[in-house]
Amino acid sequence: MDVHNAFLHGELDEDVYMKLPPGFQVSQQGLQSPKDHSLFSLRHNSVQLVVLVYVDDLVIVRNDGTAIQHFKEYLHTCFHMKDLGRLKYFLGFEVARSPTEIFLCQRKYALNIITETRVLGAKPVATPCKENHRLGSAIGSLLSDPSIYRRLVRRLIYLYFTRLDLAYSVHMLSQFMQNSRIEHWQAALRVVHYLKGHLGQGILLPRENDLRLYGWCDSDWASCPLTRKSITGWFIQLGNSPISWKTQK
Incomplete structure (x- = not known):
């Protein structure tokens, strides 16, 4: 209303x-x-x-x-x-429903991010983040205009509300808002390239559900090269539906 x-x-x-x-x-x-x-x-x-x-x-x-x-x-x-x-669109969230399920996604919002960063014609990538990256110890040049990096990361943070596949990447990128280097900007653009090939991802809430909670977690050991802190990720499901997730140092 x-x-x-x-x-x-x-x-x-x-x-x-x-x-x-x-x-x-x-x-x-x-x-x-x-x-x-x-x-x-x-x-x-x-x-x-x-x-x-x-x-x-x-x-x-x-x-x-x-x-x-x-x-x-x-x-x-x-x-x-x-x-x-009936609810169809709210604050960038799209809601599609059938008699058996509800689907939440931010496809239009993700498409706006791709358009704004001007990578519509770029080739998509299979993963949002490179394996064995070294973003924490990047030594490249500082961005001349860090505001563009901050704006992109803020938009990815909002997109992450329905995209648990972005949890780790957004967690890493958000750590360099104050000292953004060229490697960080390239890593952020990689996430946008990933979105180009995965626009329709979202959350599926089926009507049939066993109403049982399932939890999954994983952690590395002292992976941060600057603080030697570990990074833990967790993911909670209600039946087959994802309801909560986070990556945290």
């Missing part, structure tokens, strides 16, 4: 106090997520309702069609809103 409102740009001299709307107060039924303050959930008997708020856009998830209709009607009495129907 989209809220039609006007944003005023100016300084406020008054203190502004806000409270959650009815039904979403912090209690046993309504709850604001401590991890993401824009995520709200309501559980009452068998009804579950989850609302994600981003500025003037709302994503609503429910297990009961009647409950969501009542909630939408209530919102319409409070704000001038537009119902955009």
Whole structure:
């Protein structure tokens, strides 16, 4: 849903106090997520309702069609809103669904990265990172304009939300935001070349699921040439669906 409102740009001299709307107060039924303050959930008997708020856009998830209709009607009495129907695109995330599964990806966002870096005509590569790279001990020239490297890495960080195959590469590249060298820029471009051949990767959430958690982890030993710290990666699945992953020094 989209809220039609006007944003005023100016300084406020008054203190502004806000409270959650009815039904979403912090209690046993309504709850604001401590991890993401824009995520709200309501559980009452068998009804579950989850609302994600981003500025003037709302994503609503429910297990009961009647409950969501009542909630939408209530919102319409409070704000001038537009119902955009089933979720298809939100903040760069594309949502495709069938009766048996939901697929999340950022194909258009990845294509924008490829276009911006001007590698549409380049040859794709099979892996996002070279084996046995030495990015930590690179001695090449510093980039004359490091802002282009920082912008690209920031965009890759956002893309990594649905691309667990980028976890290690993004982890490595993000360590050189302050002292970006030519080797780091070339490594970042390699990730973009990899995206060119793997645009459709994403997260598949099948309806049939055994609801069991599976965890996988791996670590090296003192691989960082500068700090001699190890790097650990982990990956969590709910059934066959990836739900959490990270690479960390």
